[in-house]
Amino acid sequence: MSGEYKDLLAEVKYRVAQEGYELADFREGTGGRRVRLQVRIDLPGSRPGQGVTVEDCARISRVLETWLDSSEILGRAYVLEVSSPGLERPIRWRNHWEQFVGHEVNVRLPERGRVRAQILSVAFDTVQLLPVGDERGVEVEISDSLNATLAVDW
Secondary structure (H helix, E strand, C coil): CCHHHHHHHHHHHHHHHHCCCEEEEEEEEEECCEEEEEEEEECCCCCCCCCCCHHHHHHHHHHHHHHHHHHCCCCCCEEEEEECCCCCCEECCHHHHHHCCCCEEEEEECCCEEEEEEEEEEECCEEEEEECCCCCCEEEEHHHCEEEEECCCC
């Protein structure tokens, strides 16, 4: 993660929090000549399927656009997408893992691939998971638990 990315992430997280929301996910990419920011917001303490409305997303979009336009941190050509985290909410940072202890996630683990597992506990920068069908838990660095999302039974 580049230093510039960290600053951008911190700035977006701060502005979202100032409006009373939490940052659920943040992705930065490029599409042609434009930088693309995907921001997912949630209400603190909400559960999947409740909370964020279209109006909430529009409000945060206006706040971020105003800041991005005035700071020109991304230049003049960017695409900003603000949405709710959805039912299969991303689990990105330590506070997310802590919030959803006891829930099941779909997660790609090093050397194991994509698995479904229950979050047992979080300590420092590690998470204890119990993969479905296994009898023993596995401890994983949060930074190594890639693309985790809440598991949803459809």
